[in-house]
Amino acid sequence: MTDTSMDMTSETGEAGFRDFVALLKPRVMSLVVFTAFVGLMVAPVPVHPMVVFTSVLFIAIGGGASGALNMWWDADIDAVMKRTQSRPIPSGKVTTGEAYAIGMTLSAISVIMLGLAANWVAAGLLAFTIFFYVVIYTMWLKRWTPQNIVIGGAAGAFPPMIGWAAATGSISVESVLMFMITFMWTPPHFWALALFVKSDYDKAKVPMLTVTHGRKATRTHILIYTLLLAPVAIGAGFTSIGGPLYLVLALGMNLWFVKGAVDIWRRDDAQSDADSHKVERKFFKLSLIYLFLHFGALLLEATLRPFGLGGW
Amino acid sequence: MAIAKDHELHTRRQGRNVGLGVVLAAFVAIVFGLTIAKVKGVDVATGYDASNGIINEGISE
Numbered sequence: 001m002t003d004t005s006m007d008m009t010s011e012t013g014e015a016g017f018r019d020f021v022a023l024l025k026p027r028v029m030s031l032v033v034f035t036a037f038v039g040l041m042v043a044p045v046p047v048h049p050m051v052v053f054t055s056v057l058f059i060a061i062g063g064g065a066s067g068a069l070n071m072w073w074d075a076d077i078d079a080v081m082k083r084t085q086s087r088p089i090p091s092g093k094v095t096t097g098e099a100y101a102i103g104m105t106l107s108a109i110s111v112i113m114l115g116l117a118a119n120w121v122a123a124g125l126l127a128f129t130i131f132f133y134v135v136i137y138t139m140w141l142k143r144w145t146p147q148n149i150v151i152g153g154a155a156g157a158f159p160p161m162i163g164w165a166a167a168t169g170s171i172s173v174e175s176v177l178m179f180m181i182t183f184m185w186t187p188p189h190f191w192a193l194a195l196f197v198k199s200d201y202d203k204a205k206v207p208m209l210t211v212t213h214g215r216k217a218t219r220t221h222i223l224i225y226t227l228l229l230a231p232v233a234i235g236a237g238f239t240s241i242g243g244p245l246y247l248v249l250a251l252g253m254n255l256w257f258v259k260g261a262v263d264i265w266r267r268d269d270a271q272s273d274a275d276s277h278k279v280e281r282k283f284f285k286l287s288l289i290y291l292f293l294h295f296g297a298l299l300l301e302a303t304l305r306p307f308g309l310g311g312w
Numbered sequence: 313m314a315i316a317k318d319h320e321l322h323t324r325r326q327g328r329n330v331g332l333g334v335v336l337a338a339f340v341a342i343v344f345g346l347t348i349a350k351v352k353g354v355d356v357a358t359g360y361d362a363s364n365g366i367i368n369e370g371i372s373e
Contacts, residue, residue, distance in 0.1 A: 014324050016327045016328060017327045018327075020328070021331075048349045050346055050348070054342055116346070117346055
């Protein structure tokens with residue numbers, strides 16, 4: 001429907017405060033906040049609550065800055081796809097110049113403030129994460145390869161590693177395992193979504209696995225990545241951040257997740273269309289619970305450890 | 313007595329200005345709080361030695 005009244009916003013780019021907040025992709029930031037917080041809290045170094053708060057805040061702002069720069073670069077394809085047409089830039093509320101300026105400014109502020117609040121190892125990791133998401137994923141891989149979500153998913157997997165580094169000043173096996181859990185989780189999570197969401201990626205010339213290799217290949221990829229994820233997630237239970245509670249949860253959740261992936265693999269499009277992709281939708285919802293519970297269990301182990309109840 | 317009704321544009325600008333003001337105030341508060349936390353004796357030299365898994369106690373002032 002067309003609004004025939006004089007639309008000052010599209011002519012002047014006069015955005016409200018909420019439009020600038022939307023530029024930062026707040027829903028993605030919630031994942032960043034949670035996993036970064038867990039990464040920081042499971043580290044074996046006590047951290048002052050104010051340092052915890054500011055570290056997580058600036059990691060989140062760094063994530064938001066990446067989102068703004070992603071929207072700046074992808075303004076052309078966001079305008080083409082129905083799913084993204086209401087974003088601040090395609091809808092005319094924010095100009096590309098404003099998005100770029102906000103993204104760059106917040107990137108600089110978040111990295112500098114994380115360095116001052118915590119340490120420069122964490123700040124360096126945050127800077128690399130922003131670079132990886134904006135340059136490697138958004139500018140290069142996204143429009144080039146159907147494996148874009150696999151490699152680009154690394155950007156979303158860094159926050160727990162940054163949180164750990166904020167506390168300890170270093171990287172360790174435990175922080176790498178937390179990274180690997182999210183990294184291996186991203187492909188089955190996203191490809192399950194791609195199976196039931198009708199999105200016009202091909203119109204925007206973004207190579208999606210469902211289009212480039214077909215839906216059967218996508219189902220196989222989901223199964224493969226889920227099978228690769230399971231030992232990583234379960235293995236974390238045997239490290240210093242794991243414990244019996246985490247292990248029991250990880251075993252159960254991963255059995256359930258693998259079963260879901262097998263169910264997806266065994267179906268074909270006719271069966272999926274017949275029940276409106278019931279299995280794929282269920283798997284996608286499970287993937288959200290999966291990640292939340294794994295990191296939640298790590299946090300629980302860390303919380304119980306001082307009382308002699310968590311950990312090994 | 314003011315009769316004119318604010319245009320939506322002015323409402324947006326005011327919203328933006330208020331939002332920015334809140335963000336700046338929060339930033340000042342955060343820097344202040346962080347400074348207090350650091351100055352009050354958070355042991356900034358404490359580090360975790362990943363190579364042998366021990367916590368290094370820093371030199372306290």
